[in-house]
Amino acid sequence: MADVQTLALAPPQPAPTAPRLGRLSAYFGTPGNTLISVLSIAAVVFIAKLAFGWLVVDAVFSGNGETCKAASGACWPFVAQKLRYMLFGFYPYDEQWRPMLALLLLFAAFLFSMMPRFWSRGLLLGWILLVLPVLYILMAGGVFGLTPVATTSWGGLPLSFMLSFVGLTLAMPLGIVLALARASNLPAIRVLAVGFIEIVRGVPLISILFMATVMLPLFMPEGVTIDKLLRAQVAIILFASAYIAEIVRGGLQDVPAGQYEAGSSLGLHYWQVMRKIVLPQALKKVIPPMVGLFIGFFQDTTLVTIVGLVDFLDTVRSAIRDPQWQGIAVLEGYLVAAAVYFTFSALMGAYSRFLEKHFRTTHA
Amino acid sequence: MKQALLSICAAALGLTMAGQASAAGTLETVKARGKLVCGVSLATPGFAAPDDKGRMQGFDADICRSIAAAVFGDGDKVEFVPTNINTRFQALQSGEIDVLSRQTTHTFSRDASLGLDFGPTVFYDGQGLMVAKSLGVTSAKELTEAAICTLPGTTTAQNISDFFRAINGKFELVVFESPDENRAAFYSGRCEAITSDRSDLASIRAVANNPDDYVVLPETISKEPLAPAFRQNDSNWGDIVSWSVWLLMAAEEKGITQANVDEMLKSEDPDVQRMLGATEELGKMLGLDNNWGYSIIKSVGNYGEVFERNLGEGTRLGLTRGPNALWNAGGLIYSPPIR
Numbered sequence: 001m002a003d004v005q006t007l008a009l010a011p012p013q014p015a016p017t018a019p020r021l022g023r024l025s026a027y028f029g030t031p032g033n034t035l036i037s038v039l040s041i042a043a044v045v046f047i048a049k050l051a052f053g054w055l056v057v058d059a060v061f062s063g064n065g066e067t068c069k070a071a072s073g074a075c076w077p078f079v080a081q082k083l084r085y086m087l088f089g090f091y092p093y094d095e096q097w098r099p100m101l102a103l104l105l106l107f108a109a110f111l112f113s114m115m116p117r118f119w120s121r122g123l124l125l126g127w128i129l130l131v132l133p134v135l136y137i138l139m140a141g142g143v144f145g146l147t148p149v150a151t152t153s154w155g156g157l158p159l160s161f162m163l164s165f166v167g168l169t170l171a172m173p174l175g176i177v178l179a180l181a182r183a184s185n186l187p188a189i190r191v192l193a194v195g196f197i198e199i200v201r202g203v204p205l206i207s208i209l210f211m212a213t214v215m216l217p218l219f220m221p222e223g224v225t226i227d228k229l230l231r232a233q234v235a236i237i238l239f240a241s242a243y244i245a246e247i248v249r250g251g252l253q254d255v256p257a258g259q260y261e262a263g264s265s266l267g268l269h270y271w272q273v274m275r276k277i278v279l280p281q282a283l284k285k286v287i288p289p290m291v292g293l294f295i296g297f298f299q300d301t302t303l304v305t306i307v308g309l310v311d312f313l314d315t316v317r318s319a320i321r322d323p324q325w326q327g328i329a330v331l332e333g334y335l336v337a338a339a340v341y342f343t344f345s346a347l348m349g350a351y352s353r354f355l356e357k358h359f360r361t362t363h364a
Numbered sequence: 365m366k367q368a369l370l371s372i373c374a375a376a377l378g379l380t381m382a383g384q385a386s387a388a389g390t391l392e393t394v395k396a397r398g399k400l401v402c403g404v405s406l407a408t409p410g411f412a413a414p415d416d417k418g419r420m421q422g423f424d425a426d427i428c429r430s431i432a433a434a435v436f437g438d439g440d441k442v443e444f445v446p447t448n449i450n451t452r453f454q455a456l457q458s459g460e461i462d463v464l465s466r467q468t469t470h471t472f473s474r475d476a477s478l479g480l481d482f483g484p485t486v487f488y489d490g491q492g493l494m495v496a497k498s499l500g501v502t503s504a505k506e507l508t509e510a511a512i513c514t515l516p517g518t519t520t521a522q523n524i525s526d527f528f529r530a531i532n533g534k535f536e537l538v539v540f541e542s543p544d545e546n547r548a549a550f551y552s553g554r555c556e557a558i559t560s561d562r563s564d565l566a567s568i569r570a571v572a573n574n575p576d577d578y579v580v581l582p583e584t585i586s587k588e589p590l591a592p593a594f595r596q597n598d599s600n601w602g603d604i605v606s607w608s609v610w611l612l613m614a615a616e617e618k619g620i621t622q623a624n625v626d627e628m629l630k631s632e633d634p635d636v637q638r639m640l641g642a643t644e645e646l647g648k649m650l651g652l653d654n655n656w657g658y659s660i661i662k663s664v665g666n667y668g669e670v671f672e673r674n675l676g677e678g679t680r681l682g683l684t685r686g687p688n689a690l691w692n693a694g695g696l697i698y699s700p701p702i703r
Contacts, residue, residue: 069573081416082416084416084417084418085414085416085417085418088418089414089418090414090418090420090444090446091418092418093417093418093419150443152401152443152445153443155418210450213451213454214450214451214454217454217457217458217460218454218457218458220458228460305448306448306450307448307450307451308445308446308447308448308450308451308455310406310446314406317407317542317544318406318407318413318414319414320544321407321408321409321413321543321544322407322409322413322414322415323409323410323413323567323570323679323680323681324680326409326567326570326571326680327544327547327571327572328571330544330548
């Protein structure tokens with residue numbers, strides 16, 4: 001008891017004050033550390049110099065394929081000339097303001113929806129009744145004097161974004177329902193959910209895409225076809241929902257049983273307990289793995305090239321093969337693709353950290 | 365009311381009800397839609413590749429345009445659907461595209477088992493081998509124990525195996541997933557030789573730092589007649605595809621070009637008059653406008669012009685006509701009489 005007293009009364013330990021140059025001593029404290037630090041700095045400087053030389057000093061800023069072939073640096077005229085194609089693919093050239101506007105609208109809508117203070121039922125309705133229809137009308141046309149553009153002409157960045165972000169947004173509720181079903185007390189529902197999740201997770205995304213694009217049309221009655229883009233989109237939604245379900249289930253298991261019981265004893269029915277007590281706690285806990293999954297999926301949508309949809313990576317690849325530039329600007333093309341994918345993946349990562357911070361509550 | 369609800373539901377699901385149309389034949393479907401849907405490859409320079417504005421350019425794309433011109437009198441009423449090797453036949457079978465013009469080799473098993481038919485050969489290709497001149501090899505038979513770069517799938521790997529088995533030669537096949545890696549591996553010396561269709565080898569050679577350092581060996585180890593394909597059991601549509609192609613060839617034979625087609629309308633030659641619809645009513649027999657031939661030439665030019673514009677010696681591919689010259693110039697391009 002006395003020990004406890006002294007412990008409790010002991011003055012707070014002063015934080016060990018770092019000696020002068022404490023930061024540096026971590027890097028240069030010992031001969032070994034010094035060696036590693038010097039080598040690392042040299043490597044970084046060397047690579048930075050190479051990259052700067054290639055990107056700027058030796059780079060070609062105007063000209064054509066021939067000037068690029070003669071130079072040793074990056075070939076920026078290629079990027080300038082091909083950018084619109086890389087971004088929008090086969091979308092009719094004169095109508096490309098439409099996918100551009102759709103992209104901006106999508107960004108704006110996402111930016112707005114990302115702020116927790118706007119989260120409400122109205123926002124959800126706004127997405128379903130306003131944002132998605134407007135996006136679709138912008139892309140497809142056919143009304144308000146917009147030229148109709150078939151989904152087979154959609155390509156590039158809008159296609160990638162639609163497949164991944166719209167896919168994940170729609171997969172999210174489905175995944176949550178699946179997770180709840182899997183944790184259900186009703187055997188029939190549980191078995192169905194487990195069956196769906198395990199089958200979908202047991203099959204690679206490529207084979208599901210193939211089933212959706214190659215096999216499905218053969219089962220349809222003659223003369224009836226479902227849009228190829230829609231088939232791929234549904235395949236991605238189903239696939240993502242199975243993974244989301246498992247992540248959410250992990251979160252659900254982490255919520256103490258007392259929370260369920262407390263909810264029930266207050267007289268709340270199942271959905272109220274879930275919506276007001278369990279899910280908010282469960283979802284908060286799974287933000288990091290969920291965002292990891294989202295980033296992975298954003299990049300996995302490049303697999304749709306296999307089934308003949310022309311996504312952003314595919315427009316970049318086909319731009320590289322243009323006879324005017326073939327074999328000249330390979331790295332530049334992939335660099336553009338990498339920059340775009342990196343930017344959006346990094347944004348998602350940053351948003352994830354923001355959410356974690358925002359929802360950090362102590363249960364002390 | 366029920367019908368209306370049903371069609372709204374179908375539209376919401378993205379279903380396209382083409383039931384009646386498919387019973388009526390491809391031509392009616394195409395006409396009702398107002399444009400031809402043509403399956404091409406996504407990025408094969410010279411055959412089908414998008415330009416800076418995303419407009420499909422190339423030999424295969426122009427074959428599509430000529431069919432669209434025959435049907436609509438306007439070669440631009442065509443929607444290009446990029447297909448890949450995995451999905452091209454299925455896209456045709458399911459009715460997603462009306463015609464497949466995608467460097468597809470006409471073979472027995474494809475013709476017999478895939479539920480499709482082939483039109484006339486538009487390009488006679490064949491698999492070849494390319495090596496560095498410094499290797500000092502003049503024939504593929506001298507390649508012993510060589511590493512050979514190629515792309516996966518299709519028949520390329522099989523052909524090269526068959527060729528070396530026949531001459532009891534040894535070789536090592538190095539397979540790359542993408543054309544860029546394949547080409548880079550060859551130029552970096554990973555392989556002594558690279559194999560592909562000769563037209564493709566020409567485009568690979570064209571991007572070398574110094575094309576003169578490389579030579580395509582004389583052997584052609586396979587026959588690759590490339591032809592447009594369409595669904596079988598639709599003779600009328602098949603006729604339209606075939607005769608659109610043949611008209612391109614016949615026009616070259618008669619010297620009708622995109623530039624002089626208007627003057628040629630007044631030609632005294634009865635063959636030319638028939639082709640351009642100045643006399644008789646050949647177009648009507650196919651269910652087309654009578655000026656179908658005029659529209660084709662006005663849109664894309666004749667076979668020779670299409671070839672030179674996309675593949676010929678003025679382009680980066682720099683192909684000579686070779687077997688794709690007219691029959692009366694030593695080639696294999698031969699059109700049945702249009703009368």
